[in-house]
Amino acid sequence: MGEVCGQAQDFDRAVAICPYMDPDDVVRALGFEWEAAAALPLQREGRGGLLLARDAGVVATLLVDRTELDFCSTPDAAGARIEPGRVLGFTPGPGPTWDAGWNGTLR
Numbered sequence: 001m002g003e004v005c006g007q008a009q010d011f012d013r014a015v016a017i018c019p020y021m022d023p024d025d026v027v028r029a030l031g032f033e034w035e036a037a038a039a040l041p042l043q044r045e046g047r048g049g050l051l052l053a054r055d056a057g058v059v060a061t062l063l064v065d066r067t068e069l070d071f072c073s074t075p076d077a078a079g080a081r082i083e084p085g086r087v088l089g090f091t092p093g094p095g096p097t098w099d100a101g102w103n104g105t106l107r
Contacts (some may be wrong), residue, residue: 011052011059016080018072019045029079032056047070 015029019025021038028035030053041047041063048071049063064071 011054013054013081014050014052016048016071016077017042017051018048018078019043020064021078025052025079026051029081031060 014053015026017026017040017093019042021040023040023042026037027034030051036056036058042063046066047063048066049061050071051058052060052062066072069094071080074095
């Protein structure tokens with residue numbers, strides 16, 4: 001994940017952010033106050049992503065078009081935390097790859 005996000009190699013968890021997620025829920029999922037949560041572009045159905053965090057700070061934001069990579073494909077995805085001991089996987093979307101992309105899964 002660090003390679004995908006460039007210099008953000010030093011993080012200990014990721015938090016899924018999904019469309020229409022309330023900034024207070026983002027802060028709750030992170031576990032610390034983060035003023036930039038209110039500025040996240042969450043008012044678009046087609047955008048989601050991950051926040052990479054370490055201690056009490058966000059070290060990187062990965063926003064993606066949900067047709068390419070969807071971290072929000074399950075009802076409980078918003079605010080899901082990916083921490084040591086949990087595995088982030090990817091499954092093909094419901095349509096052709098060029099149309100529906102991939103779904104992120106957490107186990």
